[in-house]
Amino acid sequence: AQRVTQPEKLLSVFKGAPVELKCNYSYSGSPELFxxxxxxxxxxxxxxxxxSRESIKGFTADLNKGETSFHLKxxxxxxxxxxxxxxxxxxxxTSGSRLTFGEGTQLTVNP
Amino acid sequence: xxxxxxxxxxxxxxxxxxVKIECRSLDFQATTxxxxxxxxxxxxxxxxxxxxxxxxxYEQGVEKDKFLINHASLTLSTLTVTSAHPEDSSFYxxxxxxxxxxxxxxxxxxxTRLTVL
Numbered sequence: 001a002q003r004v005t006q007p008e009k010l011l012s013v014f015k016g017a018p019v020e021l022k023c024n025y026s027y028s029g030s031p032e033l034f035x036x037x038x039x040x041x042x043x044x045x046x047x048x049x050x051x052s053r054e055s056i057k058g059f060t061a062d063l064n065k066g067e068t069s070f071h072l073k074x075x076x077x078x079x080x081x082x083x084x085x086x087x088x089x090x091x092x093x094t095s096g097s098r099l100t101f102g103e104g105t106q107l108t109v110n111p
Numbered sequence: 112x113x114x115x116x117x118x119x120x121x122x123x124x125x126x127x128x129x130v131k132i133e134c135r136s137l138d139f140q141a142t143t144x145x146x147x148x149x150x151x152x153x154x155x156x157x158x159x160x161x162x163x164x165x166x167x168x169y170e171q172g173v174e175k176d177k178f179l180i181n182h183a184s185l186t187l188s189t190l191t192v193t194s195a196h197p198e199d200s201s202f203y204x205x206x207x208x209x210x211x212x213x214x215x216x217x218x219x220x221x222x223t224r225l226t227v228l
Contacts (some may be wrong), residue, residue, distance in 0.1 A: 011208065040115065043115075044155075044219040097208060097215060097223070101154045 002027040002091045006102035013077050014110050021072040021105045023061075023087030033063055034071040034099070038084040047072075047085070057081070077109045083085045113139045115207045117220035124195055125228055132190045132223045140185035141207035145217065146178070150201040161188040164227030195227040 013019045015063060035047040048056045050063040050070060058074040060078045070087060087102040114137040124130050134144055142163045147155040159180050160168040167180035177199075180192040188207075192199050202224050206217040 043221045044206075046216060097217075098145075098157065098160060099155075099217065100157070103154045 002031070002089050002100045004100050004102035005087050006085075006087055006088050006105050008019070009103065010106050010108070012108045012110060015079055016076050019074050019077040019107065021085050021087075021107065023070045023072065023102060025068050025087075025089050026069065026088060027068075027091050028044055029091055031091050033061070034088040034090070035059070035061055035072050036086045036101075037090055038080075038086070040083070044086070065109050066081070077107075079109045081107045082107055113137075113207070113218045113221040115205065115218045117203075117205055117223050120221065121224040121225060121226070123226045123228060126196050127194055129150055130195055130225060132192075132203055132205075133186045133224075134190070134207070136186045136207040136218070139195060139207070139209045139211060141209060142185060143187075143208040143210075144181060144182060145206045145208070146188075146190050147204040147206070149222070151202075155204060156159075167207055170209050173208040184218070186215075190223065195225070197227045199226055202228045207223045 001096050005024045007022050036044050037047045038044045058102050059074045061070050067072045083086045084104050088099040090099055114133045117121045118133045122130055144161040146158045148158050149155045157170050158173045159184040161180045163185050169175050182188040202222050204222040206219045209216050
C-alpha cells in the first residue's frame, strides 16, 4: 500500500523567511513524487515533480529515498505563495497515474 | 496548457435523486480520467479510474452501483451519483491524463460541489 503523510496541516511564515513543507511517504517500490498547489478558489495544479528536478516559482524538492521524504522548500517565501499544498505519490510504472495524496498543508505567508 | 472542465460547478438535489457530473478535456484527448472526492478541509481521495471504452476501475470501498462512471469518448467522462443521500454531499474533482508529452501529467478540473438535501 502507498501512503503519503504531511505532518503539518497549517504552516505560517513571514514574507522573506525560508519555508519547508514536509512530506513523507510509504511505498515498497520505486515511487514518483509530486507537489500540487491549490490557490484560493482555483483548481489543483502541478507545482513540480521529482523526476523533472526543476525549480518552479522558487520552490524545489528533493527525493530522499533513505528517509522516504520529499520536502518542499523555498528560501524566501512570498505572500503569493499562500495556498494549500499537497504532496502526492504515484506508484505505478506510468507516471502521473493513480495518485495518492497527502492531507495537505495550508501555507500562509504573512506580510 | 491543457484544460479540463467540469459541469456543473455546483448542484443541489433532493435525497433519492440521481446527479450526473461531466468532465471534459478541452484541448487534448484523454484515454484515462480520474474521479476524486474531497471532504471539507480534507485531502483528495481517489474514487475510480475511468478508461475510455472500458469499465472503470474502482478503489476499494467505493460502491460501483452508487457511483456510475462512463467514459464514452476521449474527451468526456461522466460520474453519476445514483439515489443520492446527504452523506454523498461532497466536492467531486476529476482529472485527465495527458500522455502526449514526455511525461504523463494529470490536469485537474475545477470541481463540482454536490449538496444533497
